[in-house]
Amino acid sequence: MGYKNGGWKNKYKIQKCVGERYTCHCAARSVDECHCFPEPVFEDVDPEGIYLVLRLDKDPNARVAALAYADSVEAENKEFAIDVRKKVSEAMAKSKERIGESEANPP
Ligand SMILES: [Zn+2]
Numbered sequence: 001m002g003y004k005n006g007g008w009k010n011k012y013k014i015q016k017c018v019g020e021r022y023t024c025h026c027a028a029r030s031v032d033e034c035h036c037f038p039e040p041v042f043e044d045v046d047p048e049g050i051y052l053v054l055r056l057d058k059d060p061n062a063r064v065a066a067l068a069y070a071d072s073v074e075a076e077n078k079e080f081a082i083d084v085r086k087k088v089s090e091a092m093a094k095s096k097e098r099i100g101e102s103e104a105n106p107p
Helices: 060-073 078-094
Strands: 015-021 039-044
Touching (some): 060 078
Antiparallel strands (some): 015 039
């Protein structure tokens, strides 16, 4: 289990989504015939930045942190706070694990 052992480590390679780009891959003759979707465009993040990745569906502590973040950001961006809480709810529904429990030792 990742979060149950060891200290801070660089575990992920992250990139920032800076927009979308539309490219047709289906060889359509016109826009009306095309069934392609826009694709996200990623850029490298600030190498001096300090980032924290939270896996909400596997780590119950990550969900606690995300809900605290939603409370903190709410005054500056209510829409973001609502979206974060929605993602935590989705992750809760998906996750079987709760704080202090593990899949190896169910209650
Ligand atoms: Zn297309």
